[in-house]
Amino acid sequence: MSKSFRSIRGIHDGLTSDVRRWRHIEQTARDVFKCYAFSEVRLPVLEPTALFVRSIGEETDIVSKEMYHFTDQGGDDICLRPEGTAGAVRAYLQAGLTRSGSQRWFYTGPMFRRERPQKGRLRQFQQIGVEWLNVQGPLEDAELLAMAHAFLSELGLPSLRLEINSLGCPVCRPDYRNKLVVYLKSRTDCLCETCNVRIEKNPLRVLDCKNESCQAQLADAPEMASHLCNDCETHFFGLKQALDVLDIPYHVNPRIVRGLDYYNRTAFEIITDQLGAQGTVLAGGRYDGLVGELGGPATPAVGFALGLERIAMLLPETEAELPDIGIVAIGDSVSAYALNVAAELRKAGCSVVHCGGGSAKRQFKMADREHVRFVAVIGEDEMHSNHITLKNMADGNQETLVLNQVITTCLSG
RNA sequence: GUGGAUGUAGCUCAAUGGUAGAGCCCCGGCUUGUGAUGCCGGUGGUUGUGGGUUCGAGUCCCAUCAUCCACCCCA
Structure with missing residues (x-):
């Protein structure tokens, strides 16, 4: 029929068979999260642009080139949210909840990033996000991972790989960062162009480069794990111990670097090899500095987000409900x-x-x-x-x- | 943002530069209170779009748009 109107590039319709799977995923999340006493919140799709510049970081790809932002009729600079954590923290502060103990939240909804579409990568995509605000122990990190693990197992997707790392904190990271920069600068010739830029802007991202020659150079690079301060070290150890107790298999991967600036200490990804290049199905970590960064009192927190469409791709087709x-x-x-x-x-x-x-x-x-x-x-x-x-x-x-x-x-x- | 592949009927796909086809779907019929399989018939296309080469372009060339995959990035 008429091909004069099409959906926008990278923005797809969810037809009945898609929605059936999405609902199944969401229902499973609700059931599992309920057992961990997490409650659903509904947060705005439109937020002030400055919120993300401040939280995610000005130099990140998301903020520097992927956000859909515009000036509205009243002259305000607003944008379609590229992720959920910043808005959740904003809502947490706006509601004055910093003195009310910890908050266990989850939410679901569309996120927007103007990237080149690819398998498992859309410009409008859906996430289920989980935020646990005002908790600091490694036990909570482990419990959150246990919840993610339970959720994926419940969906029948147990054969995924959990990778964890510690990114350090403002006490130990600058020192590590300096050592890494020194190391990298001694071999700039062998690193790719983008990595040479990264050395100045965000040296940790070099660790994440997929370029083979870069990876070869990193074999002897200093690792964050061996430069953690005592508190970070204890925290990371506590997390691993708790995961062992809970019988949740994991791999320590010193290469994990989050693309959003607000993460510290615990970072993790759950990965599949069945989705081609976009294999991360669930990812998150600790963001102890974010509440403070957005103007609140120092408040530690952990969270993760999962991609609904990516998980849906791993699930079998479900039968349509037919009329009786x-x-x-x-x-x-x-x-x-x-x-x-x-x-x-x-x-x-x-x-x-x-x-x-x-x-x-x-x-x-x-x-x-x-x-x-x-x-x-x-x-x-x-x-x-x-x-x-x-x-x-x-x-x-x-x-x-x-x-x-x-x-x-x-x-x- | 950079590469590679691909765009033909609603869907899946054919068509040595020479009249655009098949299967499925859809519609109608095989005597109207009984469906799927069967048989007969039918609708449906400016070959993504715009240029160019040619006597002639679905086919060759250029541009553009879209989809898919990879880089990159990330959920």
Whole structure:
């Protein structure tokens, strides 16, 4: 048909089979998160641009080139959120919750980043985000990972790889960063162009470079793990110990670097090899400095986000829910009666469709196309005797029943 | 932002530079109170868009847009 209107590049429609899977993922998340006492919040899609510049970091790709931002009619600089954590922290502060103990939140909704579309990468995509505000122990980090692990297992996706790392904190990271810069500067010739730029702007990102020659140079690079301060060291050790106790398999990967500036200490990713280049299905970490950065009191926190579409790609197709009953009404004289029968069936919880009009043959064809389990035939005979002829479409058998029998038959599977 | 591949019917795909086709879907019929399989018939295309080469372009060239994949980035 008309191809003059298409959805915007990288922004896709969620049709029924997609939504079925998304709902399954979301429902599983709600069920699992409930056991950990997390509660749902709904946060704005539009936020002040400055919020993300401040929280994610001006030099990051997300802020420097991927945000959809614009000036609105009132002259305010606003943007479509590229992620959820900054908005959650903003809401937490705005509601004055910093003195109310810890908050356990989750949310779901669309995020927007203007990247080049690819497998597992859209310009509008959905995340389920989890934020645990005002907690500082490694046990909470472990518990959050346990929750993520339980969620993925519940979905039947246990064969994913959990990688963890510690990014240090403002006490130990600057020192480590300096050592890394010295190391990298001694071999600038062997590093790719972008990495040479990174040495000045964000040297930790060099560790994450996928360029083989860069990786080769990093074999002897100083690792954050061996430069952690005592507190970070204890924290990381505590996390690993708790994960062992909980029997959650993990791999320490010193290469994990988060692309958002607010992370510190614990960083983690859950990865699949089945999605090509975009294999990160869930990722997050600790952001102890973010609440303070956004103007609140020093408040430690952990969180993660997962990509709904990416997880959906790992799930098998789910069957559509088909109507229980198709109404075949024969003759104009019964149409009002048939309408009432349908209403009664629906009131009882059956899903019911009318099969149009015309000949019985025509209506049965329609019933077949709708894949109904049963057809309720209603003609003058049925109307006068107050019965319904119910045909089982799978085996072709049919019997004459009263309304209540029809309801039990259709609700009993 | 940079590369590579691909755009033909609603869908999946054909068509040595020479009349655009098939399967599925859809619609109708096979005597009207019984569907799927069967048989017969039918609708449906400015070949993504715009230029160019040619007597002639779905096919070759250029541009543009979109999709997919990779780089990059990240959920």
